[in-house]
Amino acid sequence: MRGPMLMRPDWSVQYVTTLATETRARSTRCPGIATVSTSTTNAGGDTSTALPTTMMLLRLCSSARHRWKALLWLLLLLVVILNAVVFVSIPSSRLTGRHAAAVDDDERSEVKGLGQVRGIRGASHLQIMRKGLDKSTANNSSGLHYVEGLTLFDPKETSKKVWKNLLHGSTFEDRKKIAGFVYNENTENKDDADENRRYREKEEGDAASDGLSNRDIPASRKRDETVGATSRGRGTAGKNYTLAEVDELVKAFLSRFHGSTLVSDNRMSYEKFLYKLQQGTAWGPRLGEFANFKGIRSWEQFHHGIRQHALYDPREPYVNKLMLDLQTREIVDVEQKEGGTQIKLMITCKDEGQALFKPMRFPRVQETLPDHFYFADYERHNAEIASFHLDRLLGFYRVPPTVGRWMNVSYDIHRVANSKLAKTFFVSPVGNWCFHGSCSYYCDSSHPICGHPIMLEGSMAAFLPPLQMAKRKTWRNPWKRSYSKHRKAYWEVYDDLCDKVKRKHPYNQGRRLMDVLDMSVFDFLTGNLDRHHYETFREFGNETFLLHLDNGRAFGKSNYDCISCLAPVRQCCMIRQSTLAKLVKLYQGPESLSHMMRTSMATDPLNPILLESHLNALDRRLSKILHVIHGCLKGSNAGDAGSFSRSWQDVVIDDGVT
Numbered sequence: 001m002r003g004p005m006l007m008r009p010d011w012s013v014q015y016v017t018t019l020a021t022e023t024r025a026r027s028t029r030c031p032g033i034a035t036v037s038t039s040t041t042n043a044g045g046d047t048s049t050a051l052p053t054t055m056m057l058l059r060l061c062s063s064a065r066h067r068w069k070a071l072l073w074l075l076l077l078l079v080v081i082l083n084a085v086v087f088v089s090i091p092s093s094r095l096t097g098r099h100a101a102a103v104d105d106d107e108r109s110e111v112k113g114l115g116q117v118r119g120i121r122g123a124s125h126l127q128i129m130r131k132g133l134d135k136s137t138a139n140n141s142s143g144l145h146y147v148e149g150l151t152l153f154d155p156k157e158t159s160k161k162v163w164k165n166l167l168h169g170s171t172f173e174d175r176k177k178i179a180g181f182v183y184n185e186n187t188e189n190k191d192d193a194d195e196n197r198r199y200r201e202k203e204e205g206d207a208a209s210d211g212l213s214n215r216d217i218p219a220s221r222k223r224d225e226t227v228g229a230t231s232r233g234r235g236t237a238g239k240n241y242t243l244a245e246v247d248e249l250v251k252a253f254l255s256r257f258h259g260s261t262l263v264s265d266n267r268m269s270y271e272k273f274l275y276k277l278q279q280g281t282a283w284g285p286r287l288g289e290f291a292n293f294k295g296i297r298s299w300e301q302f303h304h305g306i307r308q309h310a311l312y313d314p315r316e317p318y319v320n321k322l323m324l325d326l327q328t329r330e331i332v333d334v335e336q337k338e339g340g341t342q343i344k345l346m347i348t349c350k351d352e353g354q355a356l357f358k359p360m361r362f363p364r365v366q367e368t369l370p371d372h373f374y375f376a377d378y379e380r381h382n383a384e385i386a387s388f389h390l391d392r393l394l395g396f397y398r399v400p401p402t403v404g405r406w407m408n409v410s411y412d413i414h415r416v417a418n419s420k421l422a423k424t425f426f427v428s429p430v431g432n433w434c435f436h437g438s439c440s441y442y443c444d445s446s447h448p449i450c451g452h453p454i455m456l457e458g459s460m461a462a463f464l465p466p467l468q469m470a471k472r473k474t475w476r477n478p479w480k481r482s483y484s485k486h487r488k489a490y491w492e493v494y495d496d497l498c499d500k501v502k503r504k505h506p507y508n509q510g511r512r513l514m515d516v517l518d519m520s521v522f523d524f525l526t527g528n529l530d531r532h533h534y535e536t537f538r539e540f541g542n543e544t545f546l547l548h549l550d551n552g553r554a555f556g557k558s559n560y561d562c563i564s565c566l567a568p569v570r571q572c573c574m575i576r577q578s579t580l581a582k583l584v585k586l587y588q589g590p591e592s593l594s595h596m597m598r599t600s601m602a603t604d605p606l607n608p609i610l611l612e613s614h615l616n617a618l619d620r621r622l623s624k625i626l627h628v629i630h631g632c633l634k635g636s637n638a639g640d641a642g643s644f645s646r647s648w649q650d651v652v653i654d655d656g657v658t
Ligand SMILES: Nc1ncnc2c1ncn2[C@@H]1O[C@H](COP(=O)(O)OP(=O)(O)OP(=O)(O)O)[C@@H](O)[C@H]1O
Pocket: 338, 339, 340, 341, 342, 343, 344, 356, 379, 400, 461, 462, 463, 464, 530, 549, 550, 551, 552
């Protein structure tokens, strides 16, 4: 307080008076200051102390006023800038409330660089999520240079030819060998016998309750030939997993529904049967955001094609085109997809189509280790692919189209990876190209994902529309497992969960409960224990299909059938009528499920997707599902052969969904 006074010792009385007047004048706008200055003067009567205080506060008041003004201007400017930015970045289609139909030119829609991304803004809704694609010239922070061809890479003369083959087209057999993938179709999996032994004890405990063991059905339980195709050709029939009880069920089913589309004669192909069964099915409305925009790119048509009762229509040509695009389109952007526990990449292709990539983590012959809990297991890229095919074969259409793809770790991933991901790339001591990403499970240098030496297998699942445009709801699976090494879930101990679930919304009406049972059938067939949640599109409400996302933990044990995966069906003792019809048809033939799956997956670039032992497992599990249904119809107090004590309507539910 004394400081300023010492510097200004010659305050005159007149100056003080003028100042006091000014203070009073200002006090109307700055009352706090007036009070302070007055009280200071009056209390001590010492104007020499009061004056500098007043001056200082006055200055403060006056500069605060200016600061407010400046701040207001700044805010206004910010608002203007923000508005401008938002206006420029929203696709024009969104602004006008419809998609720009003018962008029907594939050439124009190719993303060639950031400039062009801006140029075609009106065409794409995905740009809301990703901007600034194509980092092909980016300097990735790991210090590695990308490898486009031979010249940059392998120093060893001898392997040049191999490399040339690998990178510029070779037979699949060659690539399999190079990628360290050895598979001999004619050899029965030698490990099967050992695995059988290893799992038998545990498995027989499970199987005791349903009467089937995982070994082949003994020949003594002879097949009723009137049920199945008598002339199952070699290659179309699977192993003989027939059972007298299942034959009985099938026979009863065929006679009960004779003449309807649920039944066909045993010469009709499964494909034709499915087609007839689903003829006239109403798929319901589309997602509002895409209803009036079909687009020309396959992924746009996929989004346009999402309906209330199915994710896609398999008969629409865009499905095959989408699958081909996912296998072949050049990749322009890669980043890690957040959410979930294990590493997966979000891939953007040159046509702006996006995919969820799950890399191969171990060879197909490696089964889930007996002492591993399913939730600690690696995800399998081939399980994602096989699950898509199975879902499609069963006529569910609830898994996004998923294909296999060979990736050049350097060119396809590292070159276009964002810096966070790029930092995790390295060349291993033996010269393989590896990365590990960052996630909660297995994302460190002791769990690298490696090419052999540079090519890596993986699954590419078509990306669903961005959440901003098609919100999804995540539901807890009522039959969720405990995800604990020590605890069991309620339904694993008690059998009455279904009674509770049936009374609860949204399971107490519409298709939802049957969908959960379908999901159980699906997961039992694939051996997926990891179904903690499922998702639906919000816009369709509760009367809609369930998305079967995340099948990476399926197909882990070919000689073990996860009977507990079938708990919803067993405990409710119900199954959807159309689902039962499909299973009966696949049991009946002429083609087995394994044959249909083998054929369906044959065109995938990573074929064979499933080893024979896993394909066999599908036939065996199908038989087991039918066996459970047989048991449901029989009821606990059924008499001997021939009669079903429970009514069909209670067990086989016709909810109109095909
Ligand atoms: N095809 C897809 N398109 C868009 N989003 C997807 C797609 N597949 C999965 N997702 C989203 O990504 C999330 C994580 O995927 P996913 O469940 O396959 O990963 P995860 O690591 O196996 O998860 P978790 O560890 O929970 O089993 C999912 O919950 C889902 O919302």
